[in-house]
Amino acid sequence: MTTPAVELKGITKRFGAVVAVDSIDLEIADGEFFAMLGPSGCGKTTTLRMVAGLDFPTEGSLKIFGDEVGTLPPNKRPVNTVFQNYALFPHMTVLQNVAFGLKMQGVDKSAAASQAREMIELVQLGGLEDRKSSQMSGGQQQRVALARALVNHPKVLLLDEPLGALDLKLRQEMQGELKRLQRELGISFVFVTHDQEEALTMSDRIAVMHEGQLLQVGSPEEIYEHPVNRFVADFIGQTNLLEGTIEDSATVCLANGVRVKATSSYSTGAKVALSLRPERAHLSMRGDGASDGSSIDGVIERMTYLGNARVYSVRLDWMEVEVREENRPGAALYEPGTEISIHWDPGAVWVVADS
Amino acid sequence: MTAVEMPVEQDVAEATPEFEAAAARHDRRRGFLLALPAYGYLVLFFAIPLIIVVVYSFATRNRFGGTDLSGWNLDSYQKLGEPIVRDILFRSLWLAILTTVICLVISYPFAYFLSTRSPTVRNVMLVFVMIPFWTNFLVRNYAWRVILGNDGTLTKITEAIGLGEQELLFSQTAVVLGLVYGYMPFMILPLYAAIERIDHRLLEASRDLYANGFQSFRHVLLPLSMPGVIAGSILCFVPSLGAYVTPEILGGAKTTLLGSYIVTQFLTARNWPFGAALSFVLMAIMLTATIVYFRKGGRTL
Ligand SMILES: Nc1ncnc2c1ncn2[C@@H]1O[C@H](COP(=O)(O)OP(=O)(O)OP(=O)(O)O)[C@@H](O)[C@H]1O
Ligand SMILES: [Mg+2]
Numbered sequence: 001m002t003t004p005a006v007e008l009k010g011i012t013k014r015f016g017a018v019v020a021v022d023s024i025d026l027e028i029a030d031g032e033f034f035a036m037l038g039p040s041g042c043g044k045t046t047t048l049r050m051v052a053g054l055d056f057p058t059e060g061s062l063k064i065f066g067d068e069v070g071t072l073p074p075n076k077r078p079v080n081t082v083f084q085n086y087a088l089f090p091h092m093t094v095l096q097n098v099a100f101g102l103k104m105q106g107v108d109k110s111a112a113a114s115q116a117r118e119m120i121e122l123v124q125l126g127g128l129e130d131r132k133s134s135q136m137s138g139g140q141q142q143r144v145a146l147a148r149a150l151v152n153h154p155k156v157l158l159l160d161e162p163l164g165a166l167d168l169k170l171r172q173e174m175q176g177e178l179k180r181l182q183r184e185l186g187i188s189f190v191f192v193t194h195d196q197e198e199a200l201t202m203s204d205r206i207a208v209m210h211e212g213q214l215l216q217v218g219s220p221e222e223i224y225e226h227p228v229n230r231f232v233a234d235f236i237g238q239t240n241l242l243e244g245t246i247e248d249s250a251t252v253c254l255a256n257g258v259r260v261k262a263t264s265s266y267s268t269g270a271k272v273a274l275s276l277r278p279e280r281a282h283l284s285m286r287g288d289g290a291s292d293g294s295s296i297d298g299v300i301e302r303m304t305y306l307g308n309a310r311v312y313s314v315r316l317d318w319m320e321v322e323v324r325e326e327n328r329p330g331a332a333l334y335e336p337g338t339e340i341s342i343h344w345d346p347g348a349v350w351v352v353a354d355s
Numbered sequence: 356m357t358a359v360e361m362p363v364e365q366d367v368a369e370a371t372p373e374f375e376a377a378a379a380r381h382d383r384r385r386g387f388l389l390a391l392p393a394y395g396y397l398v399l400f401f402a403i404p405l406i407i408v409v410v411y412s413f414a415t416r417n418r419f420g421g422t423d424l425s426g427w428n429l430d431s432y433q434k435l436g437e438p439i440v441r442d443i444l445f446r447s448l449w450l451a452i453l454t455t456v457i458c459l460v461i462s463y464p465f466a467y468f469l470s471t472r473s474p475t476v477r478n479v480m481l482v483f484v485m486i487p488f489w490t491n492f493l494v495r496n497y498a499w500r501v502i503l504g505n506d507g508t509l510t511k512i513t514e515a516i517g518l519g520e521q522e523l524l525f526s527q528t529a530v531v532l533g534l535v536y537g538y539m540p541f542m543i544l545p546l547y548a549a550i551e552r553i554d555h556r557l558l559e560a561s562r563d564l565y566a567n568g569f570q571s572f573r574h575v576l577l578p579l580s581m582p583g584v585i586a587g588s589i590l591c592f593v594p595s596l597g598a599y600v601t602p603e604i605l606g607g608a609k610t611t612l613l614g615s616y617i618v619t620q621f622l623t624a625r626n627w628p629f630g631a632a633l634s635f636v637l638m639a640i641m642l643t644a645t646i647v648y649f650r651k652g653g654r655t656l
Binding site for chain 2: 052053054073074075079080081083085087088089090091100101104105148149152
């Protein structure tokens with residue numbers, strides 16, 4: 001087994017009474033694009049800062065390529081950071097910014113300058129070497145920050161919401177760019193974001209955090225298809241969560257008494273929620289099909305037109321759910337008030353713990 | 356993936372419509388009117404007296420201690436080269452520079468420390484920095500006389516810890532001590548204002564980029580706080596150079612400084628032309644220092 005690039009064991013960070021990070025265990029492999037995902041204030045930045053050495057853990061062990069780095073200062077760690085708001089040095093030109101790390105490591109002036117120029121070329125900012133960082137657009141500053149970190153050939157690159165300040169178009173462009181750089185360089189990128197779509201499209205693996213705790217780590221597919229609990233199911237993509245109890249290993253009894261087929265390993269009587277993604281549910285007029293354990297009755301409440309799809313809000317006995325129907329030619333239209341049933345393929349639902 | 360498009364450089368004059376230029380002209384005129392009282396004040400109390408000083412510096416002292424404005428000459432300026440005068444000039448410069456450097460070295464870490472505290476702590480500490488201003492400058496200088504003098508607090512302490520009787524009063528050390536004490540807040544406040552404005556994350560970024568603590572200070576904190584260093588140094592250096600009260604009270608006969616010497620010329624020696632020449636030289640030094648500093652500072656601002 002190869003040594004992980006970053007290894008966290010029981011890492012806890014407290015700020016006074018606030019527990020920012022709560023006993024996290026995590027391994028990030030070498031060469032992996034790893035995303036840390038979670039809502040604002042869940043401890044993503046704090047975790048990243050501990051890896052960078054900008055904050056020290058209150059408890060736990062932190063290793064980079066097998067070496068315990070616990071309280072090593074940031075300048076002694078083989079990692080570099082792209083900061084949330086870039087943190088470019090305003091009194092330096094682009095070239096000076098990028099060459100800074102090399103200069104601090106004692107690389108001689110001309111070598112540092114030529115390496116920095118190369119890196120500036122790589123992030124496609126050639127010709128802007130002598131600009132002040134304040135004279136650059138957001139996207140350009142982003143690239144400078146990237147070049148400034150990468151020029152040092154870190155073993156791990158930490159990125160704290162690097163695309164947060166960019167508009168959608170630029171963001172998508174930079175997503176591709178980051179992915180390309182990561183593949184070319186073959187080092188691990190640890191990428192913090194609160195945008196689940198970004199995490200899903202870019203990462204090899206994702207860690208979902210909530211209130212300082214690590215809820216789930218897995219590939220985008222695992223996280224999307226098999227979330228471990230309500231929070232993850234709800235946070236990654238959109239879903240309907242129908243409460244119920246486990247009847248046996250293949251059946252869940254929903255809150256209104258309807259039994260549906262769903263395999264799970266929870267014990268009988270356990271309170272669970274059935275996750276039904278809007279795009280995996282379909283509508284049909286009621287009575288078209290007998291209840292086969294993969295459907296439930298409801299009434300159309302309203303419809304939202306999205307262009308490529310229609311989203312129906314459907315009232316069930318005890319809650320409302322959303323169903324997304326692709327806008328195909330000839331797709332059936334349902335008026336509000338229509339009595340319909342929602343059905344799905346067996347296996348399209350997933351049972352999560354209701355907590 | 357295409358490179359980000361560069362914004363097209365536009366000619367500013369071309370982009371500004373005529374009415375905008377007219378509005379700018381109007382703004383300037385109104386700005387001038389608003390500044391008029393201040394201009395008047397400066398002309399009346401600064402420019403005119405300055406001219407009088409310059410005129411007097413070229414005049415001659417007559418036998419009865421009055422001033423002859425008829426025969427203009429450079430006698431007073433030649434007198435500046437005399438050893439006794441030159442000593443006083445250099446001593447004043449040296450002590451002012453020493454005071455400024457000591458203030459800077461002590462204030463910088465303090466101002467940095469202050470900027471990293473919580474807002475409440477900062478405010479409380481800033482009040483402490485300013486408390487001395489609530490007492491009259493003269494009174495504070497006399498207080499130092501009590502501390503440093505014969506049988507003063509300092510002597511008692513040095514005797515108690517076995518260093519024997521140490522008397523600082525009426526020495527250059529006492530003067531520098533008094534000046535540092537008096538002008539330290541003028542250094543701390545602008546330094547604090549400059550350091551406090553610096554984004555703390557820039558220091559973290561430099562540490563992340565392999566700078567050690569000192570390099571981080573040298574390459575990021577210091578250059579970014581330069582405006583504060585410059586402002587604080589001017590505010591310390593200028594009054595130290597012309598100091599009168601502190602050297603009078605804490606210094607002795609061997610530590611005559613420019614301020615006292617000028618006063619002597621006007622009041623005791625009744626040599627107004629020479630006093631005026633000295634004043635003018637003092638002002639010229641201060642002005643040069645200020646201009647040099649602002650020139651350098653302008654680039655880092
Ligand atoms: N220096 C600090 N002192 C006190 N509390 C802090 C400090 N830094 C972070 N916290 C707290 O720790 C928790 C986690 O903060 P963190 O910055 O890691 O969140 P985040 O996941 O990065 O959020 P965001 O997406 O908004 O950037 C928050 O509750 C925050 O208030
Ligand atoms: Mg954050």
